Amino acid sequence: MxxxxxxxxxxxxxxxxxxxxxxxxxxxxxxxxxxxxxxxxxxxxxxxxTNTLQFFGGEAVAHAAQNRSAIIEFRSENVEADYERLKEFISPYLVQPPTVMPWGNQSLLFRDPDGNLINFFTPVSQAAVEKFDGKK
Known part of the structure; x- marks a missing residue:
């Protein structure tokens, strides 16, 4: 699956x-x-x-702009370059500028207009690169 x-x-x-x-x-x-x-x-x-919810059983199935538990993640070739390109556009939504995480990804966190958390990340440690390139 x-x-x-x-x-x-x-x-x-x-x-x-x-x-x-x-x-x-x-x-x-x-x-x-x-x-x-x-x-x-x-x-x-x-x-x-929200109009599409009728096909899934009604408005009780999901609520717009209510997510506080999931992160939408995009692998980026270069988080720093993406940050520079988007800095002004995402400034009202910025959570964390590019930061290297303990698991080896450089991560840029921001929200979309509905409040959904977005992570642009680039593997930077050897282990993270190997993980995402299928070598581990």
Whole structure:
């Protein structure tokens, strides 16, 4: 089994799509006004409006802008370069500038407009590089 996508439920699809397009440099595929996807090499970030909840059993299934437990992570070729490119854009959302974590990743933490935590990371220690390059 493989994870193929993560879906964010939001009250403002257009705003969140623009945000993720800006930070990733990727264009979203907008299937309807209520649903879009940003496809990366390994997985897809889906963005659905609260209107889509009716297909999953109603509004009690999920609530927009309520996440405080998951982190959406993107592997970056160069976190420092991403930070410089996005510094002004993410300044209202910045949690932590690029910092090397004890497990060997350089990590940039910020939130999206709905408050979801985002981690851009680059493996920098030998062990982290080997882990992500499939050598361990």
């Amino acid at each position: 493989n994870i193929v996508s993560i879906r964010i439920i939001t009250a403002d699809v257009s705003n969140l799509v623009r945000f993720y397009e800006e930070i990733t440099g990727l264009s979203a595929i907008r299937y309807t006004p209520d649903f879009a996807e940003i496809k990366t090499g390994l997985a897809t970030l889906a963005i659905g409006s």
